[in-house]
Amino acid sequence: MTANDAGETIVSGDDVNNGLSFTEEGMDDIEEVVPAAEASGDERLAYQGLGQRLLLRPEIVGVLFAVFLYLFFWGATRPFGNAGGLATVLDVSATLGIMAVAVGALMIGGEFDLSAGAMTGAMGIIIILLVKETGELGGAGLNYWIALPLSLVIALGIGWLNANMVERTALPSFIVTLATFFVLRGLKLAGSKITVDQIQVGRADEGAGFEFWRKIMGSVWIRGDHPWESRDLVYTVATTIGGVLLAGAVCLFAFRRREKLNPAGVPVLLAGLVGIGVGAWLTHSLDGSDWIPMVVIAVSGVVAAFGLGLWRLAPLSALAPKLPTGVLAPLAGSLALCGAAIGSALAFDADNEEDLFFPVTEQGLRGLLFIVFAALAAGLATMAVSRARATSPGTRALATMVVGLTIFGMALFVQSQSESPKFRTQLFAILSLAALAALVWSVMVSRFEARSAPDRDADRTARIVAGLGLAAVLIGVAVRVLFSVEAEIAAEDPSRLAKFSIRVVWFVGFTLLMSWVLRSTKFGSWTYAVGGNKQAARQIGVPAARVKTQLFMLVAFAAWLVGMLLAFRLNTIQAGTGNFEEFEYIIAAVVGGTLLTGGYGSAQGAATGALLMAMAQQGISFAGWNTDWRFFFLGIILLVAVYANGAVRRRAEAIR
Amino acid sequence: MSSLIELENVGKRYGNIIALSGVTTSVEAGEVTCVLGDNGAGKSTFIKILAGVHQHDEGEVRLEGSPVKFNSPRESLSSGIATVYQDLAMVPLMSVWRNFFMGAEPTKGVWPFRWIDEGEAKRIAKQELAKMGIDIRDTEQPVGTLSGGERQSVAIARAVYFGAKVLILDEPTSALGVKQSGVVLKYIIAARDRGLGVIFITHNPHHAYPVGDRFMILNRGKSLGNFAKSELPRDELVKMMAGGAELDQLTHELENA
Structure with a gap:
């Protein structure tokens, strides 16, 4: 057998493997495989309606679950649905939520921090020890202007240490931070015994500057202290405007745009809107159960929707x-x-x-x-x-x-x-x-004709309208729950005692900030990248170690913030405060759609998860059930949510 | 005008193991240099030297005429050498445009309020992919839903866009089907036509021959030669790849078995 024959043998062998050997002529055939770039190719994507698109969001399970729980407890308990119950739920969800959002971001980046819970209490103890003066070893006696930044530096140091240990040892963060958790737990207990000879550290108010910082960290808004007679009017106006805008947005999302705008629709729309306004005003001034405003609103609603359609939407x-x-x-x-x-x-x-x-x-x-x-x-x-x-x-x-x-x-x-x-x-x-x-x-x-093809311009308009509508509704509800009227105060309505803590503002602010950071900044994008495929992210030039370090420090920052909120609110921190809560943060993040293995999730999802858990917890106690059942229900919620989230994610990936 | 990259008698040892020795070849702008070799022939070491993962300890690597030694992947990258690895360096759950710009996202605004210019990034990604003749349905699609060939093409387009002068492709066709391989070969040609020097590493002479301008065959860490296309007929390449005499021996053994 000649060498040439041997070569031939291999060629045919290769043919079996690859089915085809490429020749110069062969390259021309390939031309057809790649269609022209001009054909933008969107026709290959089946159109997804608004509902379908919403069902693919990572936080959808959390949101639906939260709505369900709210309705359930609203029906089953008295305080749910009034300002007092809402204030309690928000209060509980705030500290949990701040941590859940930070821990969620860390989990998106592919790591865990089991020391997060213990760290919240540790930060509270540290700040009090830094400002305390009494006792032999009672404290450092610093003022808050020095103590607050100093404690923040300590917190960030712990976060940095966690990150470095994880990076250096290449051990799972689960183990490394478990160690940190036990260290902190021991330090808190032993430290408070050594310094104040108690298992709690108290009197945050001994430090100079306490009053100023309490306004920022620990102030409370009592509903009954803020009467505002036009409250219900503002509420009605804002929610009506919001509702109309939301309904309009849904129509813009769901129906096809008219080729050419038809100005004849505008007066009809305006007439309908005026009608809705009159109806809302009638509701406000008459008894809520009167049927006249209802009829006015119903008729005007149909007229307005029809007007909008006549103006912008394609007829059927x-x-x-x-x-x-x-x-x-x-x-x-x-x-x-x-x-x-x-x-x-x-x-x-x-x-x-x-x-x-x-x-x-x-x-x-x-x-x-x-x-x-x-x-x-x-x-x-x-x-x-x-x-x-x-x-x-x-x-x-x-x-x-x-x-x-x-x-x-x-x-x-x-x-x-x-x-x-x-x-x-x-x-x-x-x-x-x-x-x-x-x-x-x-x-x-x-x-009108339902939309069956994507329309980015219409989507953008609809999204802006929906955003404005949602904002209006939220403003309306906020005004309603934050303010009281003289009549309620005079009648000693229990909801006048509702206390809204400033920590809710921190929670909302932190969530919005993190949502933006994760979605729109390099750091956010890199967080998803290192969680999704660390090796690849590193190869392509993402500073993976730095991103992870920053994530651990973010969690430490959140723990510091929560520690401060606790210290200013409670004045005394127990040595055990925060221990074992880290699992609740993880549960909240997971319920909100964060993937345990990293690379998927959202800040608003984690926040929703926290809200949901606070509702479950408070709902059980409001309903008068034995609160020992709380953990049982948390377990069930976790199980159901994880399963549903998995189903949603699989669908999202299959469809896209 | 000197070549983009020249290698002269480059060698690499890991302790007492000689992974690569006496490798000489060159890459010109607008040409494809194919590096062929079976498993264990030293292809990976060759790539890693150029990509800055390992450093050569014999011979000389010249980048546009001046000798270089890359100490890290970043150094190599900033000198204009982009390596597309077999495992592609992509995050499956993230969208095409985010993967395209990963690590070098275009931003707007001033620190600390600096955000990714999403519209611009999507526009550029779509446009750059189109320039390479790559037709992506939607840049919002997660990379995980793309086929192997599509992923490869995104990786190539990304390297081209970020100003690579030399593109190293590590076995880009080995995991692909016939049509997909064809598509990737098209992108290699497209990158070449845009003036890049391409190093195409493969063990398949049938993929290498149609696109290559220069061939370097590795066997057991040694170069079997460095040929221009005109010097090397297709059959000769196939035979060299298959190991010539060794294969004769093997065929003989198999037939007598």
């Missing part, structure tokens, strides 16, 4: 209504379940508060059954509408209309049944609004 050509069983069956089922809900509400005694079986009273069982049936009905209704969506616009409009009317029927029933103002007016108002939304929606889908 064919309705083609038909009712296949796929839509009819869940619709009928939904109606039947509503009937079951009403039936169960009538069957049980609403006033019997005796225990039927733990932990439910007859009254509780009645509420529970009602909620379960209503939730199932809502599920079937959603199913019917989504199936109708796939059938034809006419069917969709019809199904939405039926659902709207059903909701309104339920609203009337709820109003007729309950004596408590919470259900009588608040739930009635919410359900009526939902019914109104369904009504408007049904008119819109029967008149």
